[in-house]
Amino acid sequence: MTGLRVILAHWIGLLARDVRGNALAIFAGALLPLTAMIGGGVDMGIGYMAQAKLQNACDAGVLAARQSMRGNLFTAANETEGQRFFAFNFPDGIYGIDDAALEITQSDTDKAQLLGYASAKVPTAIMAVFGYDQIPISAACDARRDLGYNDVMLVLDVTGSMNSAPSGGGQKKIVRLRSGAKGLYQSLAAADSPGTTRFGMVAYSVTANVGRLLSNSDFVKNQHHWTTRQGCAFVLWGICFGSKTEVGNFLVNIRDTKWGRNNDEQQSLTAFRTSGDACVEERPSEGYTQDDYQIRDTVTRNDIDRRATGPDDTSRQFGRYDPESMADPGGHSCPSEALPLTNYSNQGSFVSDVNKVTQRVGGNTYHDAGMLWGLRLISPTGFFAADNPTTRNGVVVNKHIVFMTDGVQEVNANGYTEDSRDSQMNRVRGSGSLDTIHRARFLATCNLAKSMGITVWVIVLDTKPNPEVEQCATSGATYFYSDGNDLEQVFSDIGAGIGRLRLTK
Secondary structure, three states: OHHHHHHHHHHHHHHHHOOOOHHHHHHHHHHHHHHHHHHHHHHHHHHHHHHHHHHHHHHHHHHHHHHHOEOOEOOHHHHHHHHHHHHHHOOOOHHHOOOOEEEEEEOOOOOOEEEEEEEEEEEOOOHHHHOOOEEEEEEEEEEEEEOOEEEEEEEEEOOHHHHOOOOOOOOOHHHHHHHHOHHHHHHHOOOOOOOOEEEEEEEEOOOOEOHHHOOHHHEOOEEEEEEEEEEOOEEEOOEEEOOEEEEEEEEEEHHHOOOOOOOOHHHHHHHHHOOOOOEEEOOOOOOOOOOOOOEOOOOOHHHHHOOOOOOOOHHHOEEEOOHHHOOOOOOOOOOOEOEEEEEOOOHHHHHHHHHHHOOOOOOOEOHHHHHHHHHHHHOOOOOOHHHOOOEEOOEEEEEEEEEEEOOOOEOOOOOOEOOEOHHHHOOEOOOOOHHHHHHHHHHHHHHHHHHOOOEEEEEEEOOOOOHHHHOOOOOHHHEEEEOOOOHHHHHHHHHHHHOEEEEOO
16 A cells, blocks of 8 residues: 555656646636637727717717707707718618617707717627627717807898899899898897897998998088089189089088088088988098099008098098989989897897898999998997997907898999999099909908908809809808899808807717
8 A cells, every 4th residue: 555655646746747738728718718808808999989989970960950950949850950960970880780879859958059869789799708799888969059249240232133033033132132131030149049149231232321320520511523503604804794504523512412401511411311311422542532532442441440530530531422412413322221230139120120221222233332331330440349349248259241242243434323423523543444443342341351350251142153252252161152042041051150059068
């Protein structure tokens, strides 16, 4: 027995010291844990990628849904738009997922905000061996329309062609404009966001009707005019014999016109400004005077902002647009009165003012007249600086001009326009023809507005391509064409672009 025990002990010792084949046993024992670790890493990596993709799709969905809303009204169509963008960004079958879903709701406490919750289950490739068939993922997303503060100046073409129907037929273009403009209000001035957006309006043809918004000191008391006066039949030794009617460029005092009934200059100027017919003749360009009257093909900040310092500062004063005092005024037109930037509490009052501003339709097309006064009315450093702050309650006020026209420029040297009657008064100076100079003034005004940080939106209505007007827009994204049928949608799209949309998570 002793010998057997010795032999067994010897063989057991040899076996204990023999490590050949142990690696296979150890590997076999470690295989399952290693598989679980590697498989878990692969499946979790796919899960993380799917999670990031799901978050992006969630964000895209709520942004698209919020962008498509009018004001704070959330409809089934808005949800459909959100689901469409979600599906585009997280297509069915990606990472093997076929059950991704997005739920969109409107916040109970903030109607301007949409809440999104997306969920999906990522099928596993290796972890399924261990009974884990799917990895659940989810994403939360919010989006709100942060309107901030916006000042929007509508510059509207009311020239004669607006009284005709579009080329496709139907209602007159001016009627479609009045109806379509409400899309802008609906997109920007929701009842749940009062006071965030102000709208101003100026109609233009050959000039603009802005007198009521100005002061008496903004107008000259004596202006040169192409008119008639009684002169002498002949003069002999300094003595006037007989009389005759003379036609020419004469100096006309406010008291010599229909506004001078009371023979008091200030009262007469007030009567003119508040008459409802207070259209204006453009003042001399910067650096020129009433005696050296030149309206140049350039536009400077001073041309927009400078204002007469008093009743005798004539180089900064405008003339009165007064066809009755003009000898043979030719074609002439005075649009309805412009309106300053105003908060509108409801859509009805906004539409009513659009109708009022576009009531008078007629005349030639002077784009520069519209842009000049649109920019003057919205400028934060000019005539109305006190009412046009750059911030409100510590928040920046974003400024926009929406310029709408149905045609190319159409000047008339023999008509009575913002330049008086150019064929007689010869005020417009610069390089090229009268038409070229006015085109240059228009684009110079557009460029000045953009340099001042004002976004220029342009709508061309039912006309051939118009490169000069397109150049006025801040970018291709702010240039729109409408055949008239979709004008309300175009205004809505502009409103959607003006409102700042952002993610809140």
